Amino acid sequence: MKVTLNWLKDFVDIDITAVELADRLVNTGFEVEEIIDQRAAIKGVVLGRIESIVRHPDADKLVICKVDVGSEVLQIVTGASNIAEGDVVPVATDGAVLPDGKRIKSGKLRGVASCGMMCSGEELGLSESDYKGAGVYGILIMNGEDKALGTDINDVLGYDDVILDVAVTANRGDCNSVLGIAGEVAAILNKPLKMPDLSFSADKASKTGDYVSVSVKDKQLCPRYMAAAVTDVKIAPSPEYIRRRLKAVGIRPISNLVDITNYVLTEIGQPMHAFDMRDIDGGKINVRRALDSEKIVALDGKEYTLSSDMLIIADAAKPCAIAGVMGGENSGIREDTQGVIFESAKFARDSVRRTSRGLGLRSDSSARYEKGVDCSLQEIGVRRALHLVQELGCGVIAQDMIDVFDNKPKARRIETSLSRINGILGVDVPADEAVRILAALRIQVERDGDKIVCIPPEGREDLENVNDLAEEVIRFYGYDKIDGTLMEKGKQTVGGKGLRIADTDLVKRLCVAAGYNEILTYSFVSPKMCDVLMLPEDDALHSSVELLNPLGEDVSRMRTTLAYSIISTLASNYLKSIHTARLYEVAGVYYDKGAELPEQSERLALGAYGKDEDFYTVKGVIENIMRAFGIDAAYERSTLPYLHGGRSADIVAAGGKVLGYIGEVHRDVSAAFNVEERLYIAELDIDMLHKYARRKYVFEQVSKFPPVERDLAIVVEEDVSAAKIIAAIKKAGGGLLKEVSVFDVYRNKLLLGEKKSVALNLVFRADDKTLTDADISSRMDRITEKLHSELGGVLR
Amino acid sequence: MSVISEKIQEILAYAKSRLEESNEAGDVNDMRVRLLGKSGELTSLLRSLKDIPPEERPTIGKLVNEARDSITSMIELRLAFLKRLELERKTRDERIDVTLGGKGVARGSYHPCTLVREEILRVFISLGFSVEQGPEIESDYYNFQRMNMPKDHPARDMQDTFYITPDVLLRTHTSPVQARVMDKSKPPIRVVCPGKVYRPDDDATHSPMFQQVEGLVVDKDITLCDLKGTLECVAKELFDSKTKIRFRPSYFPFTEPSVEVDVTCPVCHGKGCRICKGTGWIEVLGAGVVNPEVLRASGIDPDVYSGFAFGMGVERIAMIKYGIPDMRILFENDVRFLSGFKEEI
The missing domain is CATH 3.30.56.10 (Phenylalanyl-tRNA Synthetase; Chain B, domain 1)
Known part of the structure; x- marks a missing residue:
């Protein structure tokens, strides 16, 4: 504002x-x-008069002027040709500053002293609409000015x-x-507010009702509608002070009647509209909802198609204005307008807002309505407008303005106490001071000891309760009087993070300890994500949530996986010639499952590349996280389309629930990001980790008896996994077999053909005795037999 | 007798000089055999005692035994000396370049926004606040209506919003979490809600996705002064112990009175510099006394309870704290930038 x-x-x-x-x-x-x-823009420019003009002895295009600037006569050399002796002109004296920052100094032009510069309109930052003649090429001629020579140009232009x-x-x-x-x-x-002059005298011979009748069909959307007729209108430019003030606040002056409506809008805050009386068919103003697909050409010259949730001002035949937004071209003020109807109305804020958005049409009026215009302003506005009509002598005011105003809002009463106000603030504002402040804001205060009853002025729709009053008091009493306290009267509470949030912290700590740098990427991704990740059409990752108003197509979907973000971040680092990277992110993913709110869960993404990275380095981090959560996960070959078919695994909890995956990124996917290096990623559902966590410690007696260890190497087909071998051994080994681990995998085409040899270490232990060779050998026999029958394995 | 005694002295002198010359444990052992062995020189000397008059035998015998002990001890010393030499040589041979890098993985890092968020949370936890989170895709009801912003409320223009449907949106603040907390718990409430929020802005100081920490206290007799004291604690912890804060009046639909909170510029400490545009102050958060309408909508009687609420942008504080000139740097995820943050959470 x-x-x-x-x-x-x-x-x-x-x-x-x-x-x-x-x-x-x-x-x-x-x-x-x-x-x-x-x-501040123009300094040292004064009014001067050209006394004489002679030719420059050494330059054809220059002349030497003697210019009277009141206190002295200056010699100024100029190249301008639109000047004559006796012309009044703006003169920049030695040391003057112009709006573009240019400083004027005395000097010589072709050997002749020049003590200043005569200015053009453009050099003073003026256009033709600011000052007549300012648009002319050449010096600004101000012969109409009657101010004394030497007067500061700011005073001449009314810049005060x-x-x-x-x-x-x-x-x-x-x-x-x-x-x-x-x-x-x-x-x-702490001074009185003077109200604007609202007085005017109306013509006894005519009434507004003689020219127009008003019918408001929708009083929800139009709680108050006032109309006043002005006849014998003379359209002319407004007086200088109105034009200057409007320009100062950024409104272009047009003509007296239009300027009056804008002046009132700015001064009073009441949007006004002026209809040309001739154009109101049947003299009837109907404030009604538009018919669906009814059309109107607005003052901006464009046609708008209306709908039934929009309010319009119509006459007997047609829409004349979009209520509160813009008038119609068919009924606006023209050069030859002779009678006008001023409209001063309150239209519902929401309705103006919706209509303005719906049509994509904003105006000073709609902007003002959207901020809330209260019911007290219509009368002040229209009276102020009529006062200005009289002041400007631009029309005859009819008697008896029309006022359709059925449901006057009741004055609000806030009953509370001064101690309550101080209780909210925590500051002891002296009672008299608090009352003084409220009264200075034109709030009526009835005080009975500590109790107060406050009636806010009509315009203050924001004052509803004691907190609002407390704010008014502290605004003027001073926020610097608030001293910090630490809830001494409050109840002590125990703070902290719940286990669920602590779990996220744990995951992050493990990642940082494993050498991973945390990244932060947007939750929205491009719809192209699905193509880049080569997802089949029925893939669940397609069910993403779409934004209605994204900043761009490439950030229009909420992500269903972190894979795309982690791969693109790996790629962006790789493309900057960074040779290794270990990155992680914890963030949400969102699935549209048809419910009101989409399903949201928290994921961890890991991503790495570089010479020391492979599937197993990433798996090591995942295993560590699993250990921290006490989850015994299985790793089963994955079928995710964006991962390497042979080097990827789903992470599966007991019961078959998939918690995430690890894998090398499919070469076609990394190629889409222009990456030639192998990229490794993993994703884990942290909500699931939290759910499946088994972290309670149960005491178990450590055996006092020594273990017996046995190694065995078994030759199996290439596709027999370590997990299968270990499972078979455990099944056959019985309760005394405590640990099984692979310590070597050996391949040799000459010795083993397409098969591989897997070497394992087995640890047997009993809790109640030292095991003998006999105890072990029977078990080893069972194990060998099992490996043979189940996996076709042969001891090596 | 003197002949024998001379002989003993001779042997001792010989042993001493030979041992000093021996640089191998083998030579020393050879010496032991030669002098003390069955046919060694000292042993032979002892045998020759039978040729000596009996009254001299004890004296001579004593001399021989002393010589034996002396030689034995010389041999032991020499062996120990050689052993130490050998160890020193070995140590020298096994020297490594201790300036080469260590094994095992180098520690990674937390994103600066995580560091700032956790630092903020730590202070609040110490003040008895619990940490709560909620959905990022929210209903209009929780995000706006419960925050005293019914549909078409003009304050909605203050927070441009990403919509999914007319009733579902990306939350514009973490305030809806506070509403959800008020739904399930009774005062006293002290809660902080960190999380991602979304608004359609994208420039050097705005990101369409950013993180907030918002907080809420609801209890009896909570005042605007309590808000100031609490935020002072946080500001001192986040920046430094000399930091001051000031309130400027403002407007938020969910608080009344509402304030913008400035902290003394952490760079110039209030003198005025480029960072604070010469004012000495930097705006870091918005806050206020909870609007009674918000409490009422949550089933809390505003005549009995009062409270305060506040919200701060994590990225903005990270930029101030670490001197990061452009918010977009925080989302570039350049490993070289990220590796610079050493702090623990």
Whole structure:
């Protein structure tokens, strides 16, 4: 919200500088984003008159002027050709600064002294709409000015204001106006707020009702509608002060009637619309919902197709305006307009917002409605507009404006106590001070000892309860008076992380200890992910959640796997010529299973490449994690399409639940990322780890008797896995066989052909005696037999 | 007698000089045989005692025995000396280059955002807060409506939102977790909710996905001063013990009064520098007293209980703390950048 210091001064006596005021506004909750001093841009430029012009002795295109700038006559050399003796012009004197930062200094031009520069409109930052003649190529001629020679050009141009760009928070709809900000300033300075002049005298001979009737069909969407007729309209430019103020806040002046509506919008915060009386068919204004596919061409010249949830202003025959958003081209003010109907209405905020979004059409009016316009503003707005019509003498005001306003909101009463306010703040604000602050904000306060009853002013829809009052008090009492305390009155609680979160921390710690660097990638991925990972059409990873409004197609799906992210991060490092990497991430994956909220679970992804990496280095990390969670997992050959068919495994818990996978990335997948190196990845479901964890320690007596160890080497077919051999040995070995482990796998085409020899170490132990050779040999026989019958294995 | 005694002295002198010359354990043993063995010189001398008058025998015998003991001890010393020499030589031979790298894996690292998040959580846990998490894809109901932002509320414009359906969205803050906590527990509540949140912004200081730590206290007699004291604790822990904080009035639909919280610039300590744009202060979080409407919507009587809530962006604090100029660096995942973070969680 842009306001100017002078405009604010219409409503409150401000005796501090703009910078000080900005500071005070920030401390009461209004961020001031910019302070623009209109006078700061141009310095040292004054009004002058050309006394004489003679030719330059050494240059055909230059002339030498004597220019009277009041206090002295300057000699200035110029190349401009649009000047004549007697012309009044802006003169940049020695040391002057222009809006583009250029500094003017005395000097010589082709040997002749020149003590300044006459300026063009462009050099002063002016366009034709700012000053007549400013658009001309050449010096700006200001012959119409009656100010004394030597007058600062800022005073000639009326640059005497400071513009403050104030950020208004969403709860303070009432402050989106000069008057609203002035109310805060009045409270800050503890001074009275002067109301704008709303007086006017109407023509006794005519009534608004003679020209128009109003019928509001939807009072939900339009709680109040006021209309006032003005006849004998004379369309002309507005006076200079209105044009300057509008320009200062960024609104282009158009003509008196239109400018009045914009002036009122800015000053009072009430959006106004002016219809050309001629265009209201049948003199009937109907505030109604649009018919489906009804069409209107708005003032921006574009046609909009409406729907039945949008509110419009229609006459007997056609839509004339999209309520609160934009007027229709068919009924706007034109050069020859002679009578207007001013509209000053309250339209429901949600409705304007939806309509504006729905049509993709925003205006100053819709923006203002979306911030909330309260029911007190319509009358102030229309009266202010009529006052300005009278002040500008641009029309005759009809009597008896129309006001359709059935459900007047009741004044809100907040009953509470001063001690309650202090209880929220934790600060002892003296009672009188608290009451003074509330009263300065025009809140009616009835006080009975500690008890207070507060009635907020109409515009303050944000004041609903005691917390709101507490905020008003502390805003002006000062946040610097709050001293930190540590919940001394609160109950002590036990803090900490639950086991589930601690499990995630454990996984991360294990990964870091294993040499992995944690990464952080976006949860959204490209829909191309499925193609890159070569997923078949019916793969569950396809059921991703899609964003309605993504930042781009490549970040439009919530990921169903971390595989894509970890592979692309490995690739991005690889492509930067980094030779080894070990990366991990803990993040969510999301599955659309048809429920309201998608299924969400937490995963760990591991990724590695480099000369020392292989399937087993990654598996080692996974096994360590499994040990930490006490999970006895099996590793079964995986069929995941994005992994190497021979070098990948599913991680399976007892009962067959798949917890994740480990594997080398399929060559076609890594090739899609331009990676030639082998990449290894793994993914684990941490929610499942938490669920399947067996971490309770159960005491077991350690045997006092020595173990007996036996090694055996068995020759089997290549596809007989170590897991199968160990399982067979354990089955045949009985309870005394405590440990079985593989210590070598040997291949030799000459000796073994296509078969392999697997060497294992077996440890037998009893809890109650020292085992003898006889105890062992019978068991070894059973084991050998089993390996032969079940796996076709032969002892080597 | 003097002849024998001279002979003994001779043998002793011989043994001493020979032993000093022997550099091998074998030579020393040869000496032992030669002097002390069955046919050794000293042994022979002892045998010759029978040719000596009986009254001199004890004296001579004593001299011979002393000489034997002396030689034995010289031999032992020499052997020990040689053994030590041998060990020293071996040690020298087995020397390695101790500057070569160690074996086993080098430790990895935590992402800076994890480090910052865990540091924040540690302080809050020490203040009695428990840590809670919730879904990242949330209902409009928990994300907005329970936070006093019904549909079409103008404050929704403050937080642009990624939608899945008109009623399901990517949470824009971790506040919905607080609502879920209030649904299942009664005051006193002290909870912090870390997690990823999403808003459609993407530039040097905004990421469409970022992490927050939000917190909530609901209890009797909780004040705005308690909020300040709690946040002071965190700021001092996160930055340094001289850090101060200040409140500026602001607006959030779910808190009332609402404040923006600034900390003294950790780089210049309030003097004013490039990082704090000369102000001496850096905005780090938003906070306030819980809006009574939020408590009421959660079935908590605002006439009995009050509380405060706050929310901070982890990436932003990481950038301030580690001097990272662009938020996107945190998502580049360059191993060389990541390896620089040594801290433990």
